[in-house]
Amino acid sequence: MAQKFNYPKIGIRPIIDGRYGGVRESLEDITMNMARSVADLYAAELKYPDGTPVQCVIADTCIGGVKEAADCAEKFANNNVGVSLSVTPCWCYGTETMDMNPHLPKAIWGFNGTERPGAVYLAATLAGHNQKGLPCFGIYGRDVQDMGDTTIPSDVKDKLLAFAKAGMAVSIMKGKSYLSVGFVSMGIAGSAVDPDFFQDYLGMRNEYVDSTELLRRIDLEIYDRDEYNKALAWVKENCKEGEDLNTKKKSREELDKDWEFVIKMTLIIRDLMVGNPQLDKIGWCEEARGHNALVSGFQGQRQWTDYKPNGDFAEAILNSSFDWNGIRAPFMVATENDSLNGVSMLFNYLLTNTAQIFADVRTYWSPDAVARVSGWMPEGRAQQGFIHLINSGAATLDGSGQQSKDGKPVMKPFWEIAEEEAKACLDATTWYPANTGYFRGGGFSSKFLTKGEMPVTMCRLNLTKGLGPVMQIAEGYTIDLPGNVNEVLDRRTDYSWPTTWFVPNLTGEGAFKDVYSVMANWGANHGAISYGHIGADLITLCAMLRIPVCMHNVAAEKLFRPASWASFGMDAEGSDYRACSNYGPLYK
Numbered sequence: 115m116a117q118k119f120n121y122p123k124i125g126i127r128p129i130i131d132g133r134y135g136g137v138r139e140s141l142e143d144i145t146m147n148m149a150r151s152v153a154d155l156y157a158a159e160l161k162y163p164d165g166t167p168v169q170c171v172i173a174d175t176c177i178g179g180v181k182e183a184a185d186c187a188e189k190f191a192n193n194n195v196g197v198s199l200s201v202t203p204c205w206c207y208g209t210e211t212m213d214m215n216p217h218l219p220k221a222i223w224g225f226n227g228t229e230r231p232g233a234v235y236l237a238a239t240l241a242g243h244n245q246k247g248l249p250c251f252g253i254y255g256r257d258v259q260d261m262g263d264t265t266i267p268s269d270v271k272d273k274l275l276a277f278a279k280a281g282m283a284v285s286i287m288k289g290k291s292y293l294s295v296g297f298v299s300m301g302i303a304g305s306a307v308d309p310d311f312f313q314d315y316l317g318m319r320n321e322y323v324d325s326t327e328l329l330r331r332i333d334l335e336i337y338d339r340d341e342y343n344k345a346l347a348w349v350k351e352n353c354k355e356g357e358d359l360n361t362k363k364k365s366r367e368e369l370d371k372d373w374e375f376v377i378k379m380t381l382i383i384r385d386l387m388v389g390n391p392q393l394d395k396i397g398w399c400e401e402a403r404g405h406n407a408l409v410s411g412f413q414g415q416r417q418w419t420d421y422k423p424n425g426d427f428a429e430a431i432l433n434s435s436f437d438w439n440g441i442r443a444p445f446m447v448a449t450e451n452d453s454l455n456g457v458s459m460l461f462n463y464l465l466t467n468t469a470q471i472f473a474d475v476r477t478y479w480s481p482d483a484v485a486r487v488s489g490w491m492p493e494g495r496a497q498q499g500f501i502h503l504i505n506s507g508a509a510t511l512d513g514s515g516q517q518s519k520d521g522k523p524v525m526k527p528f529w530e531i532a533e534e535e536a537k538a539c540l541d542a543t544t545w546y547p548a549n550t551g552y553f554r555g556g557g558f559s560s561k562f563l564t565k566g567e568m569p570v571t572m573c574r575l576n577l578t579k580g581l582g583p584v585m586q587i588a589e590g591y592t593i594d595l596p597g598n599v600n601e602v603l604d605r606r607t608d609y610s611w612p613t614t615w616f617v618p619n620l621t622g623e624g625a626f627k628d629v630y631s632v633m634a635n636w637g638a639n640h641g642a643i644s645y646g647h648i649g650a651d652l653i654t655l656c657a658m659l660r661i662p663v664c665m666h667n668v669a670a671e672k673l674f675r676p677a678s679w680a681s682f683g684m685d686a687e688g689s690d691y692r693a694c695s696n697y698g699p700l701y702k
């Protein structure tokens with residue numbers, strides 16, 4: 115039922131020396147072929163969140179002067195272009211041909227060939243971008259290529275892809291909504307949604323729906339009843355129920371009513387996000403349109419959950435890559451309406467097209483503490499301690515690590531997931547009746563244990579008054595604990611919630627001096643955890659959005675930011691802050 119968004123395209127601008135009488139004529143095909151080779155690369159390597167190949171728009175002609183640049187800008191504007199890449203094998207006239215659109219993420223690939231000075235155009239035009247306050251990424255291959263060689267060297271390919279992935283994320287977010295269902299949850303500052311952040315930094319809108327809308331739609335049956343019945347049957351078949359760990363147990367009838375209720379919540383939260391044409395057919399045309407939301411947050415705690423079944427089932431299933439309709443794109447739904455962790459999930463998702471784990475950064479376990487309570491002294495990846503990531507609700511079931519690639523646990527884009535892998539994720543999950551100490555209204559919570567040895571990246575976007583948004587990033591691995599140790603540690607806390615044991619990669623310095631320091635420096639109670647080491651892509655994305663990165667463990671040589679960042683000093687992190695401050699929010 116995922117809404118079909120009209121995804122933005124990548125615009126490619128072949129730049130040429132405009133001098134006729136021999137020079138331009140000799141370069142027309144070579145230049146246009148560069149553009150075509152990049153378009154082929156993007157179509158082959160990059161996909162939209164719905165699994166379709168990323169589309170490119172190439173200028174109708176090579177751009178040798180301002181008129182052709184203007185024609186190209188018009189074509190881009192008419193074709194929903196959200197990212198701009200200029201390519202050139204030769205010299206040309208920077209300020210006459212450069213892309214001047216202040217909102218389009220932009221880059222220039224200057225061909226490293228010495229017959230014509232592609233690199234000189236790159237440098238000259240980047241200087242122009244820097245002088246005009248239009249940050250632009252520079253791409254230049256390490257090794258000289260022969261003129262007319264249309265192969266793309268691996269170092270150039272890496273940067274072309276890194277730029278495009280981040281640029282697509284920026285452009286897909288623009289104009290979409292963050293939907294709050296309910297408002298501030300338990301005093302969590304991230305759930306006091308800041309519309310100025312969304313508007314100025316992400317170009318997004320904020321939509322707000324009171325939780326009573328769920329009750330209205332349940333009571334008036336404003337949902338697809340056929341789908342509801344299909345979902346109910348699927349849940350009975352695929353969602354195994356755990357023991358009721360509450361002192362006061364619910365009856366079978368009460369539990370069944372809770373299942374019916376939380377399934378309806380799931381349909382309704384999804385419909386609120388992306389709409390549902392089925393609602394039109396039963397006379398609810400306004401509800402059928404939804405709120406154009408790319409990401410949402412459900413307050414849940416406490417008023418709703420003090421009264422009604424919790425949102426854990428809805429959050430977990432919507433964040434997963436499958437449901438009763440089969441394998442499908444995940445939604446981004448933040449529990450506790452933590453909008454900043456929701457945005458962190460969205461950044462991860464748009465860079466990877468994979469489902470996301472939402473977790474509390476709950477407990478740092480030192481080796482000594484583990485030995486004291488379990489008798490086991492951590493070893494291997496766990497030998498310096500580890501962090502317990504756990505939150506009821508919005509952890510994707512993909513996070514169980516039951517999907518695999520080359521025999522290793524992974525989390526895949528939905529179009530790569532096999533039926534049996536989706537089933538394995540469901541089989542690895544137990545749905546416990548909700549802890550009525552926390553969730554007086556009942557409901558269910560998903561419980562799984564994330565498989566170890568997955569490379570993962572945890573991030574969290576924080577707001578600092580007077581500074582604005584900052585991003586924290588920790589690449590690392592999930593780990594397995596010996597069975598009995600996992601039980602001992604897990605049963606000390608909320609056993610009916612999903613658990614991920616996480617070890618960040620340490621650098622020995624600063625916040626990454628040791629595992630304890632990572633937790634001590636983490637800026638909020640939550641983190642968004644993605645499969646893969648995607649820290650460098652997150653850093654590129656944040657630079658495009660002018661969001662400084664205050665903590666990361668990504669190797670310096672992997673940093674890829676706009677060329678003008680180098681103007682702000684030789685220390686990468688300080689320069690990031692100065693550049694972001696200088697340029698300010700992308701849409702302000």
Ligand SMILES: C[C@H](O)[C@@H](O)[C@@H](O)C(=O)CO
Binds near residue numbers: 302415474505506
């Ligand atoms: C115990 C609270 O009810 C939980 O919601 C808490 O663990 C949190 O997730 C707070 O972020």
Ligand SMILES: [Mn+2]
Binds near residue numbers: 450473474505639
């Ligand atoms: Mn939480």
